[in-house]
Amino acid sequence: MSINGKAYIAGVYEHPTRKAVDKSLAQLHAESALGALADAGLSKNDVDGYFCAGDVPGLGALSMIDYMGLNLRHIDTTESGGSSYLMHVGHAAEAIALGKCSVALITLAGRPRAEGMATGTAPRNYGSSSPDVAFEFPFGPTVVNMYAMCAMRHMHEYGTTSEQLAWIKVAASHHAQHNEHAMLRNVVTVEEVVSSPMISDPLHRLDCCVISDGGGAIIVTSPEIAKSLKRPLVKVLGVGEAPKGQMGGKVDLTYSGARFSGATAFEEGKVKPSDMKYASIYDSFTITVLIQLEDLGFCEKGKGGAFVSDGNLIAGTGKLPFNTDGGGLCNNHPANRGGLTKVVEAVRQLRGEAHPAVQVANCDLALAHGTGGSLGTRHGASTVIMERE
Amino acid sequence: MSVKQRIFPTPESDPDTEAFWAAAKTGKLMIGSCKSCGEKHYYPRGMCPHCGSSDVGLVQSSGKGQIYSYSVLRRVDPPYAIAYVTLDDGPTMMTNIIEADLDALSIGQKVELKFSPTADEDGAPVPTFKPA
Numbered sequence A: 001m002s003i004n005g006k007a008y009i010a011g012v013y014e015h016p017t018r019k020a021v022d023k024s025l026a027q028l029h030a031e032s033a034l035g036a037l038a039d040a041g042l043s044k045n046d047v048d049g050y051f052c053a054g055d056v057p058g059l060g061a062l063s064m065i066d067y068m069g070l071n072l073r074h075i076d077t078t079e080s081g082g083s084s085y086l087m088h089v090g091h092a093a094e095a096i097a098l099g100k101c102s103v104a105l106i107t108l109a110g111r112p113r114a115e116g117m118a119t120g121t122a123p124r125n126y127g128s129s130s131p132d133v134a135f136e137f138p139f140g141p142t143v144v145n146m147y148a149m150c151a152m153r154h155m156h157e158y159g160t161t162s163e164q165l166a167w168i169k170v171a172a173s174h175h176a177q178h179n180e181h182a183m184l185r186n187v188v189t190v191e192e193v194v195s196s197p198m199i200s201d202p203l204h205r206l207d208c209c210v211i212s213d214g215g216g217a218i219i220v221t222s223p224e225i226a227k228s229l230k231r232p233l234v235k236v237l238g239v240g241e242a243p244k245g246q247m248g249g250k251v252d253l254t255y256s257g258a259r260f261s262g263a264t265a266f267e268e269g270k271v272k273p274s275d276m277k278y279a280s281i282y283d284s285f286t287i288t289v290l291i292q293l294e295d296l297g298f299c300e301k302g303k304g305g306a307f308v309s310d311g312n313l314i315a316g317t318g319k320l321p322f323n324t325d326g327g328g329l330c331n332n333h334p335a336n337r338g339g340l341t342k343v344v345e346a347v348r349q350l351r352g353e354a355h356p357a358v359q360v361a362n363c364d365l366a367l368a369h370g371t372g373g374s375l376g377t378r379h380g381a382s383t384v385i386m387e388r389e
Numbered sequence B: 001m002s003v004k005q006r007i008f009p010t011p012e013s014d015p016d017t018e019a020f021w022a023a024a025k026t027g028k029l030m031i032g033s034c035k036s037c038g039e040k041h042y043y044p045r046g047m048c049p050h051c052g053s054s055d056v057g058l059v060q061s062s063g064k065g066q067i068y069s070y071s072v073l074r075r076v077d078p079p080y081a082i083a084y085v086t087l088d089d090g091p092t093m094m095t096n097i098i099e100a101d102l103d104a105l106s107i108g109q110k111v112e113l114k115f116s117p118t119a120d121e122d123g124a125p126v127p128t129f130k131p132a
Ligand SMILES: [Zn+2]
Pocket: B034, B035, B036, B037, B038, B039, B048, B049, B050, B051, B052, B053
């Protein structure tokens, strides 16, 4: 059994805010939900399945369901950090295929800026009942130094350079200049990236993503409902998800769960990496993109540095246009979780609704990939492949 | 040499790990060892993450190893070097490199165990490493 063709993405929405001092967390979720429903041409009373992760306020999904007044027959609170929302697309497709719901709503929101959260350089403590905390937290693992260790090892094993990593930011900045909502709209050069302040060796400030408030939402529906709406048809072809951790001390920082989630999604979609016209790749840091591109099979392991260089990810000139909204590196990384917006921009591309300056011609096949947690310790990976019908 | 040393938070022990932290207080670094499959693991825990057996115990590490990867976080005071060290005994563990020139670290560099005291002086020390 497969979900290939069993579900469609009928609505997407990216909240325009990047700093939400004037809105509550629940309000950001609800505004995002209404935005995606309006995009699909549906109303909140059509929703019969709700999918959310740990960024919602309250116990699981319950407070948001109550806030929005939803009447549901299916709930999924799969939590896997920034990859959660891609997993939700897969789980929604599964639920729809089994008749458990027909209009699935997925929301994400957060306000780390308004709350003054030290996102990148302060150690995160998931609580002393988390079995790894006593063996890691004392050593000051942060978001940035964990990814930095991945970059350091990748450089050691494969000769990857800071200049190659910088090309990923350069490409994102070329795209962000056209996005009026993007936080960083200046086009940057390789030299500017590698001469920006060192945050955690070998990652510079411009190797890092933005920190933003905001949110977004996705509507997944049955084929019958999608075809009754007035929007372009974006079919879910294949999905994959995989965890990766430290494997009891057999640590390998050079690859991610994308190796497994990508293979699963491509197999289900009956397509291959070279078929993709566009890719949304999770970009918490430049190194995140490079490792995942290799793992998804866009190039050989270890060749990511050469693959991303010389503008190969820039729409219009490169072979694999990526993150044409500017991605997390330049546009938006709401709630420190970039997975949902990856699906949003892929859907824009498939509909032909991306900014004209970055719209990929004849974009009929696209991939969105997310990572949640940390490539440096343990993470979830999820891949969604979509087709314009 | 870094003159300032970061203050290590004191790890909380639980029933799963109290033997590990008790040994740490006596200067011994213990790693998990499976009596069923013979594999070592880190961090130590109540089941073998390799084969699933619960017939696991602790064995003492030699405390010698090499840097698998590291990064110096520059934007804090004082800067510090987080690392994964691969023990000669097998497993790779997260740690800090101390008593070192933070600009002269390298992957593959040989290091040796030196426990560092933590914020609570009655609490357990944490296993850190210095250049061998
Ligand atoms: Zn075993």
